[in-house]
Amino acid sequence: MSMAGREVSPPAASGKRPIDVVYIVGTHRSGGTTLGTILSSGAGVFYAGELYRFPFPIFDPGDPGRMCSCGAPVAVCPFWAGVRADAEARPGLLPELRRGQKRFEAWRRAPLTLLRMTRKDPAIQRHAERMEEFLRIVADRAGASVVVESSYSALRGMLYRQTDLGGGRVRFIHLVRDGRSFFGSELGPAYGTHPGSPWQRVPPAIVARWTAFHTAAIAFCSRGKGTYLRLRFEDVLLRPKESLRAVQAFLGVDFSEAIRRVEEHQPIAMNHICSANRARLAGSLTVRPELAAPSPLSRAHSALFWSMAGWLALALGYRPGSRQKTAVPVPPA
Ligand SMILES: [Zn+2]
Numbered sequence: 001m002s003m004a005g006r007e008v009s010p011p012a013a014s015g016k017r018p019i020d021v022v023y024i025v026g027t028h029r030s031g032g033t034t035l036g037t038i039l040s041s042g043a044g045v046f047y048a049g050e051l052y053r054f055p056f057p058i059f060d061p062g063d064p065g066r067m068c069s070c071g072a073p074v075a076v077c078p079f080w081a082g083v084r085a086d087a088e089a090r091p092g093l094l095p096e097l098r099r100g101q102k103r104f105e106a107w108r109r110a111p112l113t114l115l116r117m118t119r120k121d122p123a124i125q126r127h128a129e130r131m132e133e134f135l136r137i138v139a140d141r142a143g144a145s146v147v148v149e150s151s152y153s154a155l156r157g158m159l160y161r162q163t164d165l166g167g168g169r170v171r172f173i174h175l176v177r178d179g180r181s182f183f184g185s186e187l188g189p190a191y192g193t194h195p196g197s198p199w200q201r202v203p204p205a206i207v208a209r210w211t212a213f214h215t216a217a218i219a220f221c222s223r224g225k226g227t228y229l230r231l232r233f234e235d236v237l238l239r240p241k242e243s244l245r246a247v248q249a250f251l252g253v254d255f256s257e258a259i260r261r262v263e264e265h266q267p268i269a270m271n272h273i274c275s276a277n278r279a280r281l282a283g284s285l286t287v288r289p290e291l292a293a294p295s296p297l298s299r300a301h302s303a304l305f306w307s308m309a310g311w312l313a314l315a316l317g318y319r320p321g322s323r324q325k326t327a328v329p330v331p332p333a
Contacts, residue, residue, distance in 0.1 A: 016166030031233035032150035100127030184295020
């Protein structure tokens with residue numbers, strides 16, 4: 001539907017080509033890598049992963065051990081090395097991007113950032129333009145007209161709305177995964193070079209983060225007709241045809257080949273994914289329905305979860321005890 005509209009729409013006054021952002025909002029460990037990989041099978045779509053990790057820490061200070069899904073370290077992957085070269089050719093782009101992230105994207109700065117957004121503050125505008133510039137470099141390198149980003153932060157997603165994207169649009173997919181599974185995986189070992197501060201992994205803080213991020217996603221991103229779709233990861237796993245057809249209708253992109261592959265448990269190719277779940281290291285992704293079972297929690301953790309976040313879990317369609325009996329503890333894909 002909308003793709004056809006897009007092709008005939010005139011370029012923006014800036015003369016830049018339109019780039020659409022599909023922003024996956026919610027929390028980490030929600031299946032964003034799986035969804036992004038599925039979406040990247042659509043024509044003209046590139047899944048860029050967690051773009052907030054650029055330039056820090058992926059380009060600067062750089063992580064020699066970070067691998068791209070293509071099998072090369074990110075530092076020498078032809079795609080990301082090309083993105084980096086293009087970005088470094090723009091004076092000040094990467095340092096300014098980093099400064100803006102620290103200044104406007106940190107959660108403790110959220111009230112001030114929101115205030116500045118409503119006032120169309122020039123400094124916010126400038127940061128959003130820098131974000132667009134980087135996004136455009138990625139899109140140009142990938143030959144894409146749609147970039148999928150799974151940075152999850154509602155605040156960052158809103159910043160894209162401050163730019164014109166050459167006439168492109170920002171659309172949000174609010175990806176929700178059972179809070180018990182989020183809780184269970186956050187209790188497990190931390191990985192990566194920047195796993196966050198230890199207080200984030202205290203049980204009440206884990207549940208509070210799940211609640212806060214999803215509440216923020218609903219509060220900030222669900223406004224605007226045709227720009228918000230809520231999707232449960234468990235539905236993608238258990239009812240792929242139904243749920244992915246809803247995504248197809250929402251984005252106006254054909255995903256029928258990916259839907260078939262998900263249904264038949266066949267691998268889906270990953271194209272230069274370097275900032276997402278470690279599942280990327282396999283180079284392709286096979287969707288495993290068994291991940292839909294919620295993580296088994298101890299009685300104390302279960303009581304903590306339902307007392308703190310039960311209202312939201314119920315509103316999102318989760319029920320106590322559902323499928324617990326068949327839970328198979330497996331790492332997230
Ligand atoms: Zn690569």
